[in-house]
Amino acid sequence: MPSPQSSGVDFFAREALPAPRVTETDARRIAAEVFGLAAHAESLGSQQDTNFLLRGPDGAPAAVLKIANPAFSTTEIEAQDAAADLIAAADPALRVATVLRDRDGARQAATVDTAEGPLTARLLRHLPGGALSGPRHLPPRTVAAMGAVAGRVSTTLRDFRHPGLDRVLQWDIRHADRVVDLLLRHVPDPAHRAAVEAATAEAWALVREVGDGLPRQAVHLDLTDDNLIRSTGSPLPVPDGIIDFGDLTHTWAVSELAVTLSSVLHHSGAEPHHVLPAVRAFHAVRPLSADETEALWPLVVLRAAALVVSGRQQAAVDGDNAYVNAALDRERRIFEQATEVPTAVMTGLIADALGSPRRPAPSLPAFGPLVADLAASGTEPLDLSAESDALDHGAWLEPGTEDRLAAELLDRGADAVTTAYAQPRLSASTVLSADSPATVPTGIDLWLGAPSELRAPHDGEIVHASPGRATLTCGSLLLLDLAWNDAATSCPPAGTPLRAGDRLAALPSRTRLRLTLRHRHGPEVPALVRPEYAAGWLALTADPAPLVGAPTADGRPQEDLLARRDAAFATVQEHYYGNPPRIERGWRHHMASTDGRAYLDMVNNVTPLGHAHPRVERAVARQLRRLNTNSRFHYAAVVEFSERLAALLPAPLDTVFLVNSGSEAVDLAVRLAIGATGRHDVVALREAYHGWTYASDAVSTSIADNPNALASRPDWVHTVDSPNPYRGRHRGEDAKAYATEAVRTVEELAAAGRAPGAFISESFYGNAGAVALPDRYLAQVYAAVRRHGGLTVADEIQVGYGRLGSWFWGFEQQGVIPDIVTVAKAMGNGHPLGAVITSRAVAERYRDQGYFFSSTGGSPVSSVAGLTVLDTLRDEDLQGNAVRVGTHLKARLEELAERHPLVGAVHGAGLYLGVELVRDRVTLEPAPEETTELCDRMLDLGVIVQPTGDHQNVLKIKPPLCIDRAAADFFADTLDRALTELR
Numbered sequence: 001m002p003s004p005q006s007s008g009v010d011f012f013a014r015e016a017l018p019a020p021r022v023t024e025t026d027a028r029r030i031a032a033e034v035f036g037l038a039a040h041a042e043s044l045g046s047q048q049d050t051n052f053l054l055r056g057p058d059g060a061p062a063a064v065l066k067i068a069n070p071a072f073s074t075t076e077i078e079a080q081d082a083a084a085d086l087i088a089a090a091d092p093a094l095r096v097a098t099v100l101r102d103r104d105g106a107r108q109a110a111t112v113d114t115a116e117g118p119l120t121a122r123l124l125r126h127l128p129g130g131a132l133s134g135p136r137h138l139p140p141r142t143v144a145a146m147g148a149v150a151g152r153v154s155t156t157l158r159d160f161r162h163p164g165l166d167r168v169l170q171w172d173i174r175h176a177d178r179v180v181d182l183l184l185r186h187v188p189d190p191a192h193r194a195a196v197e198a199a200t201a202e203a204w205a206l207v208r209e210v211g212d213g214l215p216r217q218a219v220h221l222d223l224t225d226d227n228l229i230r231s232t233g234s235p236l237p238v239p240d241g242i243i244d245f246g247d248l249t250h251t252w253a254v255s256e257l258a259v260t261l262s263s264v265l266h267h268s269g270a271e272p273h274h275v276l277p278a279v280r281a282f283h284a285v286r287p288l289s290a291d292e293t294e295a296l297w298p299l300v301v302l303r304a305a306a307l308v309v310s311g312r313q314q315a316a317v318d319g320d321n322a323y324v325n326a327a328l329d330r331e332r333r334i335f336e337q338a339t340e341v342p343t344a345v346m347t348g349l350i351a352d353a354l355g356s357p358r359r360p361a362p363s364l365p366a367f368g369p370l371v372a373d374l375a376a377s378g379t380e381p382l383d384l385s386a387e388s389d390a391l392d393h394g395a396w397l398e399p400g401t402e403d404r405l406a407a408e409l410l411d412r413g414a415d416a417v418t419t420a421y422a423q424p425r426l427s428a429s430t431v432l433s434a435d436s437p438a439t440v441p442t443g444i445d446l447w448l449g450a451p452s453e454l455r456a457p458h459d460g461e462i463v464h465a466s467p468g469r470a471t472l473t474c475g476s477l478l479l480l481d482l483a484w485n486d487a488a489t490s491c492p493p494a495g496t497p498l499r500a501g502d503r504l505a506a507l508p509s510r511t512r513l514r515l516t517l518r519h520r521h522g523p524e525v526p527a528l529v530r531p532e533y534a535a536g537w538l539a540l541t542a543d544p545a546p547l548v549g550a551p552t553a554d555g556r557p558q559e560d561l562l563a564r565r566d567a568a569f570a571t572v573q574e575h576y577y578g579n580p581p582r583i584e585r586g587w588r589h590h591m592a593s594t595d596g597r598a599y600l601d602m603v604n605n606v607t608p609l610g611h612a613h614p615r616v617e618r619a620v621a622r623q624l625r626r627l628n629t630n631s632r633f634h635y636a637a638v639v640e641f642s643e644r645l646a647a648l649l650p651a652p653l654d655t656v657f658l659v660n661s662g663s664e665a666v667d668l669a670v671r672l673a674i675g676a677t678g679r680h681d682v683v684a685l686r687e688a689y690h691g692w693t694y695a696s697d698a699v700s701t702s703i704a705d706n707p708n709a710l711a712s713r714p715d716w717v718h719t720v721d722s723p724n725p726y727r728g729r730h731r732g733e734d735a736k737a738y739a740t741e742a743v744r745t746v747e748e749l750a751a752a753g754r755a756p757g758a759f760i761s762e763s764f765y766g767n768a769g770a771v772a773l774p775d776r777y778l779a780q781v782y783a784a785v786r787r788h789g790g791l792t793v794a795d796e797i798q799v800g801y802g803r804l805g806s807w808f809w810g811f812e813q814q815g816v817i818p819d820i821v822t823v824a825k826a827m828g829n830g831h832p833l834g835a836v837i838t839s840r841a842v843a844e845r846y847r848d849q850g851y852f853f854s855s856t857g858g859s860p861v862s863s864v865a866g867l868t869v870l871d872t873l874r875d876e877d878l879q880g881n882a883v884r885v886g887t888h889l890k891a892r893l894e895e896l897a898e899r900h901p902l903v904g905a906v907h908g909a910g911l912y913l914g915v916e917l918v919r920d921r922v923t924l925e926p927a928p929e930e931t932t933e934l935c936d937r938m939l940d941l942g943v944i945v946q947p948t949g950d951h952q953n954v955l956k957i958k959p960p961l962c963i964d965r966a967a968a969d970f971f972a973d974t975l976d977r978a979l980t981e982l983r
Helices: 024-035 074-090 140-157 173-186 190-213 255-264 272-285 290-317 322-338 343-353 401-411 531-538 561-568 614-626 636-647 662-677 694-698 732-751 777-787 810-814 840-849 860-875 878-899 928-940 965-981
Strands: 040-044 050-055 061-067 109-114 117-124 216-219 228-230 239-242 249-252 379-381 416-418 444-448 452-455 460-466 469-474 478-484 503-507 512-519 583-587 590-593 598-601 655-659 682-685 717-720 758-762 791-795 820-823 834-838 903-909 912-917 946-948 954-957
Touching: 024 040, 024 050, 024 061, 024 109, 024 117, 074 117, 074 140, 140 216, 140 239, 140 255, 140 272, 173 190, 173 249, 173 255, 173 290, 190 290, 190 322, 190 343, 255 272, 255 290, 255 322, 272 343, 272 531, 290 322, 290 343, 343 531, 401 416, 401 444, 469 503, 478 503, 598 965, 614 860, 636 655, 636 834, 636 860, 655 662, 655 840, 662 682, 662 694, 662 758, 662 791, 662 820, 662 834, 662 840, 682 732, 717 732, 732 777, 758 777, 777 791, 777 810, 860 878, 878 903, 878 912, 878 965, 912 928, 928 946, 928 954, 928 965
Parallel strands: 379 416, 682 717, 682 758, 758 791, 791 820
Antiparallel strands: 040 050, 050 061, 061 117, 109 117, 216 249, 228 239, 416 444, 444 512, 452 503, 460 469, 469 478, 478 512, 583 590, 590 598, 655 834, 820 834, 903 912, 912 954, 946 954
16 A cells, blocks of 8 residues: 655655754743743653643643644644644534634744744643543543544544645554554564564554555544543543644544554553453444454554654654653553454454454354264263352362363263353452453363264364374364373374364373364464453354364353343342443352452452351251241241350340341331330431431431431431541541530430430441441440430441451440340341340330231241351351451551552451542542542452442452451552552
């Protein structure tokens, strides 16, 4: 694709365009003498032009002074200004760095004298907010916004015409092959130079195939992170402004997107798949054609190669240009990421993301059996997915699990065992990994129960052979890769022609054979690939199951489970994360998705023993086999469980009510207190959450759970200030005033004839982020409530059962004994179970209101589950583990607070911790958006953690109590990485 002659700049006629050498002193003079602007000038980075930020006497930005490269003609510069004006007029929501105009409407542009001769100078509008440049990790929302901006600009410029677009730029990807060929010698590292050359050749060959079909138009061609400006109204990096039209030209329209995508790749944590939100967003605004979809990633590779060679050349000719030199490392990273995954894979991935599959995969030609005398009826499937019963009890983490399970099926009489193509394997997963493991198979595995012969399934030839491996043609478009675990067995050498049925190799019994069918002209395909790239890899393969008589994998599109949930499940029952993984398995302190990704679970306080604890499973299954009914029947388990619960509490708390949830427990506790005292007023803490039933919701005041919580309280609920010594009205040593104020409220209510019948609070402030109550707070408030005949309720639903480590119950930390205790969450290790424990005297007064009954509260199964949890907590010393691991983890988190300004405080004790994130450690301005972004990034890195608190700015850390030190360190290390990336 030769370049046409150009009336504008022609890079190849010059080979180098060093930026004009204009100093800040020169810039101040030009601003004053030419534009009448008295300003201080600050140099801004640029590769080929020279830019300055002009600040007025008050220090506020006034304009940007742009000194154009002398190679650019007046016509080219006028085209840039015209394009900027067009976009600004057509898309008012997009801020654009247009040229400023004087009172008469004339452009603020002039030819100025410099040491390098006359140059064109312009005053451009300054856009506040700062660019997206830098190493900061870009979340999907930002990447999508980048793609959307590129799509909007592309749409607006589609019909833009101007003679100044007629130019030949080194950044125009139509000329990337020539640019690389011309400048490659400037890359000093031979290996890197060879990689750039090879990648350019491959990508250019792919672009040539579709180049004639690519639409052309005016493009900005530099909508990178350097030129996309952050919105000033968002704490997160969301672009709403564009600058620098210096690369404006007429070229392939899809180049606009390719340039934007390439700039994502150097950011912290960025991988090729992270560009997909931008691709989807661009496509939604300005749809990509099939040819553009095919060309997009090759263009990204070409852009990356051009950046590398151009950066090296510019550094050579403009050696003291700090901007150029600083960019060298990031340009290399862009290239490395652009070529990290085969181009064909990325193209397939992009097509899949757009819902536009590429060319149909080659169909398997007519074939004979690969394994002689293998009957399909004797072949057993081996399910290795996250939902497989064979992987219970952590079997998926045991080395050799796949071979062991296959051997068991063979021992039971199977002739052969096969796995499923494209089905993610939990058995390939790893725990405590920031990178997703390769879990998606691109072929199948076959275990042979008897000695067998491999035969050619189709006419062809052997194209590769080595001990334990062979590759042969399978029709004109496919290759069949074979690998077996008996290195002593080999097949005929490469080049051997084959007829269908020809003998390939004799394999002994129990051989494991791996089969992969792949495109003949595609890259070699790994046996397992990461889920993020699976759609791209699978587009290059076909299911080999028919070759061994096994059924093919279900090729139907996966149903959108989240959409089904939203359609049938009340959406007010929210789910974690905007795009949540599908979790179908847990084990200890890990949760696993159907993609085979294992996540460290830092939020599940409903499973203190850990997920899928076999002791609970066995006990519950045994009881279900025997009996499950309501608690009015007479059986031993409910008695034993009630006795055990009562024995865990101090006198006079000796009487137990069993329910199904924490909400029910709080509801019952409030009713008990009101019934026992005959007083209907209740005092509760602000910022607290106690449940969703009528009474428990009435005493809940968290605006995070209900924005109208304080305004919608019934008149019998009276709230006192949240006793938060970190961010409340009284802080540090002054926090003792909270108790004084709460006591005053109680006294005032009593004086008004409304002495409270109950005071309810969490005994360790969970909803605020594991904040400990001020010393002696409960002692003082309890005394005041009791002085006027009221009862005290300790909500232990989150902190009870040893989570605090040093105390089994949270109220122990305060040195008090409540009148009523509510507990749930931890009681059943995920089984719905709750309890209210109080004195016999209080319990008996409930009869004045009628009778109490909970159908499944205290059922045989629930009681057995509760007993087993108590036994296991004791036998596995999980409270002690909370002390040991929790102390270590808190120390790690406190060390992070010393290095990361976003961390305002670390709260809590044991394995009930909170990391509070703030934008300012003095004002304590909450950082809710940053907290959400951090949680999303932690999920990417293999950790499930969620925000809490009225401001949603506290990471709640309440993992299963079985978590070990290695997992605690992984969490702290991952949080350190994520905090660093988000700076």
